[in-house]
Amino acid sequence: xxxKVVEHAPAKVNLALHVxxxxxxxxxxxxxxxxxxxxxxxxxxxxxxxDSFTIQGPFAGLLDxxxxxxxxxARDLLRSKHGDLxxxxxxxxxxxxxxxxxxxxxxxxxxxxRALMRLWGIELSADTLAAAxxxxxxxxxxxxxxxxxVARGIGEEIEPVEGIPPLHMVLANPGVAVPTPxxxxxxxxxxxPPLPTLPGPQALSAWLTDTRNDLEVPAQTLAPExxxxxxxxxxxxxxxxxxxxxxxxxxxxxxxRDEAKVAASAIAVLHPSWYVTATRTIxxxxxxxx
Ligand code: C5P
Numbered sequence: 001x002x003x004k005v006v007e008h009a010p011a012k013v014n015l016a017l018h019v020x021x022x023x024x025x026x027x028x029x030x031x032x033x034x035x036x037x038x039x040x041x042x043x044x045x046x047x048x049x050x051d052s053f054t055i056q057g058p059f060a061g062l063l064d065x066x067x068x069x070x071x072x073x074a075r076d077l078l079r080s081k082h083g084d085l086x087x088x089x090x091x092x093x094x095x096x097x098x099x100x101x102x103x104x105x106x107x108x109x110x111x112x113x114r115a116l117m118r119l120w121g122i123e124l125s126a127d128t129l130a131a132a133x134x135x136x137x138x139x140x141x142x143x144x145x146x147x148x149x150v151a152r153g154i155g156e157e158i159e160p161v162e163g164i165p166p167l168h169m170v171l172a173n174p175g176v177a178v179p180t181p182x183x184x185x186x187x188x189x190x191x192x193p194p195l196p197t198l199p200g201p202q203a204l205s206a207w208l209t210d211t212r213n214d215l216e217v218p219a220q221t222l223a224p225e226x227x228x229x230x231x232x233x234x235x236x237x238x239x240x241x242x243x244x245x246x247x248x249x250x251x252x253x254x255x256x257r258d259e260a261k262v263a264a265s266a267i268a269v270l271h272p273s274w275y276v277t278a279t280r281t282i283x284x285x286x287x288x289x290x
Contacts, residue, residue, distance in 0.1 A: 101245030
């Protein structure tokens with residue numbers, strides 16, 4: 001059994017997100033193509049004499065007072081399913097902006113579940129774990145898989161996708177918090193068409209222009225800064241600029257790593273208060289055990 005496990009908690013980016021309906025309990029039905037990126041948070045777990053939880057990194061300050069941090073709820077979820085599990089020291093490096101549409105908290109919780117299962121030698125099928133984790137948030141199942149996928153239902157129906165090429169992108173966030181429930185409430189239409197059939201690698205850009213993020217318009221009415229971010233990405237050469245999740249983080253797609261880096265630097269100079277980073281998509285999340 002390893003003494004320490006480190007799991008990458010990659011940013012989740014909704015390349016396209018259609019809202020296709022609403023359940024009786026108020027949750028919305030989605031059809032979304034999701035990718036994960038090199039940039040992300042990191043969760044480390046290690047055997048210890050008593051439980052502890054520390055947060056470092058550029059966005060740590062925003063989480064300090066959050067007693068019900070999703071990381072701890074993930075730890076407690078495993079304990080509730082498996083009884084007497086030993087104490088653990090958990091450390092979170094918070095590199096991603098908080099509550100920003102790129103899955104930060106959900107990806108951290110998913111990475112915690114993956115890390116603790118390895119540390120404690122727990123074996124659960126991906127489907128069982130995803131079903132249990134759904135109660136921590138609708139994005140948990142997709143973040144547990146942490147690979148290119150389509151998610152439907154409220155996020156619990158996962159279909160891994162092959163053949164989407166690696167994508168270079170800039171992530172940019174204007175530093176405004178946009179509350180997810182308010183954005184879903186502000187939707188003009190909840191009955192939009194599902195995503196078109198997924199394309200082969202060559203036809204991805206045409207497919208993307210036929211799709212949307214249905215949450216982008218309501219999010220912009222609540223946070224007009226999102227429009228500025230999309231304009232900045234386009235003005236700096238993005239082939240496509242779109243919001244991820246319920247925002248406010250937006251992504252711009254670029255032809256190469258260099259083009260993405262040049263655009264990210266230019267946007268960061270013009271908007272020093274924004275979170276801006278160049279990154280690319282990954283095949284699946286990394287993990288290291290020692
Ligand atoms: O599950 P999660 O905590 O991420 O959801 C936050 C809120 O966002 C929910 O309480 C709900 O109001 C809204 N939501 C939704 N439909 C979804 C996901 C979230 O209406 N598929």
